[in-house]
Amino acid sequence: MPESWWRRFRSYFTAPPLPDSLWQRALAGCPLGLRLDAARQDELRRLVAVFLARKRFHALAGAELTEHLRTLIAMQACLPALQQGPRALRGWREVLVYPGEFKVHRSHHDEHSGIVSEGDDVLIGEAWEHGPLVLSLADVQLDLERPWDGYNVVVHEIAHKLDMLDGPPDGVPPLPAHIVRRQWIVAFQRAFDHLANDVARGRETLIDAYAVEGADEFFAVVSELHFSQPAVLRRADAAVADLLQAYYGPSPAPG
Template identity: 75%
Template sequence: MTPSDWWRRFRSQFEPPAIPDPLWRRALAACPLALRLDPTRQAALRQLATVFLARKRFHALAGAELDERLRLLIAMQACLPALQQGVRALRGWNEVLIYPGEFKVRRSHHDERSGVVSEAEDVLIGEAWEHGPLVLSLTDVWLDLEQPWDGYNVIIHEMAHKLDMLDGPADGVPPLPPGIVRRVWINTFQRAYDDLVAETSRGRETLIDPYAAEGADEFFAVVSEMHWSQPGLLQRSEPAVAQLLTSYYGPSPAPF
């Protein structure tokens, strides 16, 4: 055995198993966001999804059912926002929790004025915890696959939070590549967020989902969904934000 043969054998022990061609083709046909990528980005997505499947543990909860194709479909959409950043964007967490539909989360709220701590249950379709799991509603995962261009995608929304939290608590400013000036990002997003808050507070209809006015972190996640699934609407509403997201994520595969 030559040294190069030994090295290839040694390295193969640590490489994740390849996604079989038939499985990849079936999943690709069912995921319009991935299907419309150019061949180079499709190949990069396949490599990234391979790593995702090897590193993340999937847990089906409350009667949800998962098979290998569904795991791959989730991995593919989760890796789309990470295409530009690569494998390092997947660091810091290990689990994907899948519920069959909406799920409840109990939260504590501290009122700074009164000092009173209250508890309430939120009904969610997705959630991302810093250093914790990615939590998804299977019903909404399927809905996004069936309606890929409606401006919504729960996996991309929650993965935007994951990217945002790579450098600490979510604040709408993820670690940025060298080509994007941090101050430009902050100023552009803050102005767009402030405008949305002002419009929603007046009761006006907005092109961006009013949920984005909940906080700078939610604004980033909502416009990330729009970049991938309805970029034309985002361009009409906030062209400067749309341009920055194209630099950050790469061009949208949406057909308009």
């Protein structure tokens, strides 16, 4: 790993260290964190401390949040930001947690017909630009129990947060200097087009078909695969897998 972001950042913000008992219990309950090497676990512990100090958690609709659960959420939220450090988690403060799926009322304006339609979407996670991270606690817990099934709601929504650091989500987060932006755009567009063609033809795909909802969703879905099933992602598209490893660092998933 390049020079520790912690050494660069500690003069800006120092969070109280996590108690060892809290950290060890959370680490034991988070397979993605448990499989990191010792150096990355240390970086993750410091980043989680910053996250918990700077973000405000709100339990909604009867959800029950313990200190342990907040730490587990923070660990999964910080994993995608581990390579970039605390600045990658800037621009928002709130984490809203529902006990399970939640409804979001939306209005849609069709530019061609001028018709405005309204309805409710049932979601397990959502990320707002400059707004909260919203999660289903039931799905967070399911991801902890089944860490290698290709899905992770916290990783998915944090990928959206990273994507929105430079404006509305478009599948291209601010990239570190060692990743060429044009290379990223070309590789992701080609993979997206290939997946969209397979989905349109009714073919089975290694990448969840939800990814063709847009470039932003494609980035979030393949980010889940990077952390949960990197071998599947590599079979689906090696170029995208390589770019995500360069962006996020090595996957903690078993080989």
